[in-house]
Amino acid sequence: MARCGTEAGGHHVHTLTSVNRMRHLVVLGALAFAASCTREGKPEPPREAAAAVLPASNAPRATATVDAEDGQWAMPMKSYSGIRYSQLTEITPANAKNLQPAWTFSTSVMRGHEEPPIIANNTMYVLTPYPNILYALDLTLPGAPKKWQYEPKPQSEAQGVACCDVVNRGPSFADGKIVFNTLDDHVVAVDANTGKEVWKTKVGDINIGETMTMAPLVVKGKVLVGNSGGELGVRGWLKALDLASGKLLWTAYSTGPDSDVKIGSRFKAYYPKDRGKDLGETTWQGEQWKIGGGNVWGWLTYDPQTNLVYYGSANPGPWNPAQRPGDNKWTSTLFARDPDTGEAVWAYQLSPHDLHDYDGVNESVLLDVPWKGQTRKALIHPDRNGYIYLMDRMTGEILSAEPFGFITTSRRVNIANGSLEMVPDKKPEVGKVVRMVCPASPGTKDWQPSSFSPRTGLLYIPHQNLCEDEEGVEANYIAGTPYVGMNVRMYAGPGGHRGELTAWDPIAGRPAWKLTEKFPVWSGTLVTASDVVFYGTMDGWFKAVDARSGTLLWRYKLGSGIIGQPVTYRGPDGKQYVAVMSGVGGWAGAIVAGDLDPQDSTAALGFAAAMKDLPNATQKGGTLYVFALP
Amino acid sequence: MVGASALVLLSLANACDREQRRFRENPPSTSPSNVRVSALQPGTMVDTAHVAGPYDNNAWAVTEGQRLFGWYNCSGCHANGGGGMGPPLMDDKWIYGSSPENIYNTIVQGRPNGMPSFAGKIPTQQIWMLVAYVRSLSALNTTGARSSRQDHMMMYPGSTSLQDPAKPVQSFKPPASEMP
Numbered sequence: 001m002a003r004c005g006t007e008a009g010g011h012h013v014h015t016l017t018s019v020n021r022m023r024h025l026v027v028l029g030a031l032a033f034a035a036s037c038t039r040e041g042k043p044e045p046p047r048e049a050a051a052a053v054l055p056a057s058n059a060p061r062a063t064a065t066v067d068a069e070d071g072q073w074a075m076p077m078k079s080y081s082g083i084r085y086s087q088l089t090e091i092t093p094a095n096a097k098n099l100q101p102a103w104t105f106s107t108s109v110m111r112g113h114e115e116p117p118i119i120a121n122n123t124m125y126v127l128t129p130y131p132n133i134l135y136a137l138d139l140t141l142p143g144a145p146k147k148w149q150y151e152p153k154p155q156s157e158a159q160g161v162a163c164c165d166v167v168n169r170g171p172s173f174a175d176g177k178i179v180f181n182t183l184d185d186h187v188v189a190v191d192a193n194t195g196k197e198v199w200k201t202k203v204g205d206i207n208i209g210e211t212m213t214m215a216p217l218v219v220k221g222k223v224l225v226g227n228s229g230g231e232l233g234v235r236g237w238l239k240a241l242d243l244a245s246g247k248l249l250w251t252a253y254s255t256g257p258d259s260d261v262k263i264g265s266r267f268k269a270y271y272p273k274d275r276g277k278d279l280g281e282t283t284w285q286g287e288q289w290k291i292g293g294g295n296v297w298g299w300l301t302y303d304p305q306t307n308l309v310y311y312g313s314a315n316p317g318p319w320n321p322a323q324r325p326g327d328n329k330w331t332s333t334l335f336a337r338d339p340d341t342g343e344a345v346w347a348y349q350l351s352p353h354d355l356h357d358y359d360g361v362n363e364s365v366l367l368d369v370p371w372k373g374q375t376r377k378a379l380i381h382p383d384r385n386g387y388i389y390l391m392d393r394m395t396g397e398i399l400s401a402e403p404f405g406f407i408t409t410s411r412r413v414n415i416a417n418g419s420l421e422m423v424p425d426k427k428p429e430v431g432k433v434v435r436m437v438c439p440a441s442p443g444t445k446d447w448q449p450s451s452f453s454p455r456t457g458l459l460y461i462p463h464q465n466l467c468e469d470e471e472g473v474e475a476n477y478i479a480g481t482p483y484v485g486m487n488v489r490m491y492a493g494p495g496g497h498r499g500e501l502t503a504w505d506p507i508a509g510r511p512a513w514k515l516t517e518k519f520p521v522w523s524g525t526l527v528t529a530s531d532v533v534f535y536g537t538m539d540g541w542f543k544a545v546d547a548r549s550g551t552l553l554w555r556y557k558l559g560s561g562i563i564g565q566p567v568t569y570r571g572p573d574g575k576q577y578v579a580v581m582s583g584v585g586g587w588a589g590a591i592v593a594g595d596l597d598p599q600d601s602t603a604a605l606g607f608a609a610a611m612k613d614l615p616n617a618t619q620k621g622g623t624l625y626v627f628a629l630p
Numbered sequence: 631m632v633g634a635s636a637l638v639l640l641s642l643a644n645a646c647d648r649e650q651r652r653f654r655e656n657p658p659s660t661s662p663s664n665v666r667v668s669a670l671q672p673g674t675m676v677d678t679a680h681v682a683g684p685y686d687n688n689a690w691a692v693t694e695g696q697r698l699f700g701w702y703n704c705s706g707c708h709a710n711g712g713g714g715m716g717p718p719l720m721d722d723k724w725i726y727g728s729s730p731e732n733i734y735n736t737i738v739q740g741r742p743n744g745m746p747s748f749a750g751k752i753p754t755q756q757i758w759m760l761v762a763y764v765r766s767l768s769a770l771n772t773t774g775a776r777s778s779r780q781d782h783m784m785m786y787p788g789s790t791s792l793q794d795p796a797k798p799v800q801s802f803k804p805p806a807s808e809m810p
Contacts, residue, residue, distance in 0.1 A: 156744070157742065157743075157744055160716065160743065161715070163715060164715075231706075232706075433783050471782060473700065473782065476701060476703060478702070478703050481707070482703050482715065483703075483706070484706055487782055487783040489785075590714065594718075595717065595723065596712050596713040596717075597712040597713060597718035597720050599712060599720060600710045600711045601783075601786075602712065602785050603709040603712025604709065608709075608713075
């Protein structure tokens, strides 16, 4: 009997019922244990966003270049500056309460719908997540019937290498074509009138874990696209394709020697820490840069005046930092590049040797900012690491970097030398669980894009309030499989709410107002010239709030949680419409879209642990909703 | 009384199987054949012989399976059973079947919606260990061969971990109270 006995008292009987019974005993024991535990030393004080203060009406405010209003929404950001601002004013804070559904459209896809509908020439284009079906809807007829649909038929295996649901962040309309990326690494151009394929170019390989989820940016006849795969050891790149032919024009990698990164004579980093030869190679050990991430799956903005494209690169791989000593350039980095040649003009590494999956891919919205007596051509970048960077977009100089959420992982951004000052206690290690890592890996804000109103001077940031525990584990590189090396479990940050909508004053460096939401705000925002902000929640409420105060004006419950990008347009009948996709998913909604089991707190890279109640709050399924005043 | 003794004997036999570490044996080398992933058959039902998972009840093999589950990056997609890029393995929904031969074939053949084919990449014996571990995640192995103790972060409600003594959920202390 002794020989056959179990090592821990012989009660390892795992029928399902006894597991349930045991759970209570274990939790009770754990409670006693936790109570008797003493803290090791005093933690460093966290950083938090300053208290919200409404700016005075005569205070100087940031502005932005606003294109003439055409009533369309031809690219996901609406304009190159990335402000997602419409000058349509029919819907106002006074009448928004009367909004009602105009028509709806089912996409027949069950996964996360992060994309915006695109409106051009009285046609609405709806692109679905994998299998990336493109629908064209005729806005001139009642109920917007389907004109055609185009199916790129991506390889189904691509679903197995997409890290965080099989999303797509949108198509773009340019020169009579709709251009988009497929999950299996093809860039496609479709005739916007007929739905016929104009060209289709393969730019990546799912067998090494590459996928594509980002929205292309079309600049000067070039289609700029980047890859995903930072959780699979994929080397990041940005590529330019000829809009007319689909031919590859240039590739700029995020890692590797300067020649690969397209760092040459025009390159000038503002901070000494980002200067030196071949840093994309020498800040790694050996050839780790070849599988080091730095993917380009977020937003690109473009300034026609300076002819520069701005974007950020993603996290280094693997997450486990012990396996990649060095700064790991140019991951988690902001780049300014010449779209004609791909040359880098400046770069700033936001999170050197990133420890917590703080990708740098969030939008850089282009603003003009009165700053210490001058007007600076600036960009504003709310980063995953918890800071909002206001930078000179000509040089990469940081004007300010203020926290917009709760931060325990770093002390501050030193704007004198550009360094992010980390808190050593929060560094993840192999075989050790580090607690209260804030923000969690999705950051204070993930991909979900902000909007900016030149009328209020405020940036409307959808984001989350999450912390996590982390434990490093050894990651094996096997091409085409995950390369992460981190056990993670997330939970709500201070206050217990998981989502926030922050109206940020770029000049004061503080919120003007802030709304809290139960779940992460994983949708984009939209702001109009009549001072109405639209956004959606993961439990399915589509909301309109007052851009000046945050006051709720209207809300409507959609069929599934909202993680899409709301848009507004003028219909052929002259009326203003607001449209948004419903269909929960993405990393935050994977627990619903992928039917995950939250008994395992590391499910969905730890995100499922923070979303245990989402399956009770919403169901999956993609539908387009369009609203208008009666 | 006789019945009770028989039960005790039976459970002892099972427990010994659970603890056995088989150093010398011919590893299962043949692949299961004639495996169905559908319960529907046209015409007369033909019974399919089920393959017993050779390690289903063996603690050492299940623990090895757990190690291999991390080693071959299964955990990258399926997390520690809760899923992520891939479906969860600890619930009671099985797209391609929960029998040992179904799981074996899923690993070897791959599946069209993202499961890679590991044919020729993992030795047969190790695949069967993975099968045993995967089945243990939803308690399909009758003797509960999987250890509830982990060397890592505590991931499951019923587990214990030396690394990570459990703490109550939502025990978050407002940081302000910790500030000087």
